[in-house]
Amino acid sequence: MDVRLDGETQLFPIVGDPIAQVKSPALLTGIMVARAFNGMVVPIHVSAEKLEEFITSLRDIRNVGGVVVTVPHKPASLALCDQPSERARLIGSVNVMRRLPQGGWTGDNTDGQGYMDGVAARGFDVAGKRALLVGVGGAGAAVAYEILQRGASFLAIHDLDQTRRETTIAKLDARFPGRVGAGSSDPTGFDFVANVTPVGMRDGDPLPVEADKLTGREFVADAITKPEVTPMLKIARDKGCNTMPGLGMFNAQADILVDFLLGQGATVTSTAN
The missing domain is CATH 3.40.50.10860 (Leucine Dehydrogenase, chain A, domain 1)
Known part of the structure; x- marks a missing residue:
């Protein structure tokens, strides 16, 4: 058509x-x-x-x-x-x-929904799992909310902007008490590792997490669409981890956006401004 x-x-x-x-x-x-x-x-x-x-x-x-x-x-x-x-x-x-x-x-x-729907489409369920999230800018904060909304047992947040990190943690802790706190670039002990920063887009970028510490049991996700396989994802795959590249989020979010624009799908709970 x-x-x-x-x-x-x-x-x-x-x-x-x-x-x-x-x-x-x-x-x-x-x-x-x-x-x-x-x-x-x-x-x-x-x-x-x-x-x-x-x-x-x-x-x-x-x-x-x-x-x-x-x-x-x-x-x-x-x-x-x-x-x-x-x-x-x-x-x-x-x-x-x-x-x-x-x-x-x-x-x-809908950034968080798209990101986590993309992860779910690749067979990973965050419910009951420990998650590490790098980056809580506009999209990162949405992903943080969705990780907790979908039942993660604990979410650790790492962001170089400590004020932004602590502000986001405080907001999320009020909604999901006792299940969110500060993290670092060390992925040890986590089931789910997510990057929602631009780090990895340019040649020479540092890794968003200490990928050499991945064991192969983690699910590793990225929000970057270009390159499709970021250096972090390449290391994760080489170690045996299941992964989601940024295109997974991009594709999963498209239908959610159209649903909202056309007033279709699930009803959104709104509050007066």
């Missing part, structure tokens, strides 16, 4: 700064087409200082049904949502917004 473009087409901007790197517009549009929905996801380059003005202007454009948000706008977009989900409020960011029937926006963060 071909993409339809006419006066009834619903538009869904994906906003970021920069935006040239995004791969999702064609994928998300293709899912809408496959569902026989007349919609299109369009990349829009918006600077941080113009984000609020841009999102506000979309309220008056009636054929804009929602917005996908990418870096660096996820934290700032939370304040622009009239009804953010409980998850988005705790995480402190949104990556998708949908127009409400009465106007305004409801928002959620």
Whole structure:
């Protein structure tokens, strides 16, 4: 089925700064087409200082049904949502917004769902397991929430920004008491090891964890899509670990994003802003 473009087409901007790197517009549009929905996801380059003005202007454009948000706008977009989900409020960011029937926006963060759905698709269940997470920026905080939501017995968080790490731990401990604390780059004793930082994208990057200490029994996941197999994942595979590359998160999250944009799938619990 071909993409339809006419006066009834619903538009869904994906906003970021920069935006040239995004791969999702064609994928998300293709899912809408496959569902026989007349919609299109369009990349829009918006600077941080113009984000609020841009999102506000979309309220008056009636054929804009929602917005996908990418870096660096996820934290700032939370304040622009009239009804953010409980998850988005705790995480402190949104990556998708949908127009409400009465106007305004409801928002959620699906990064954690996509990451952990990708892990689950490769046969690993985090419930009852000990997890180490490196990086709690916008996507990392969402993954942290989802690891605990899915029943991990304990989550250790490692982030070079200690203030961000401690703030995230405090928020998560209020929601999941006694199951989250500070970690390090040492993966010893963990069943699940997750990187949600850019470390590994560039030649010469250090490893996000001390991969030489992996034993082969851990499941190791990464959020990086290029290279598809990061140096950390290569070492993990060589040691016998099962792994998920960033494309696993990318592909798993696509249907979740479209579900939210079109108001399909599970209902999101929202709180008033």
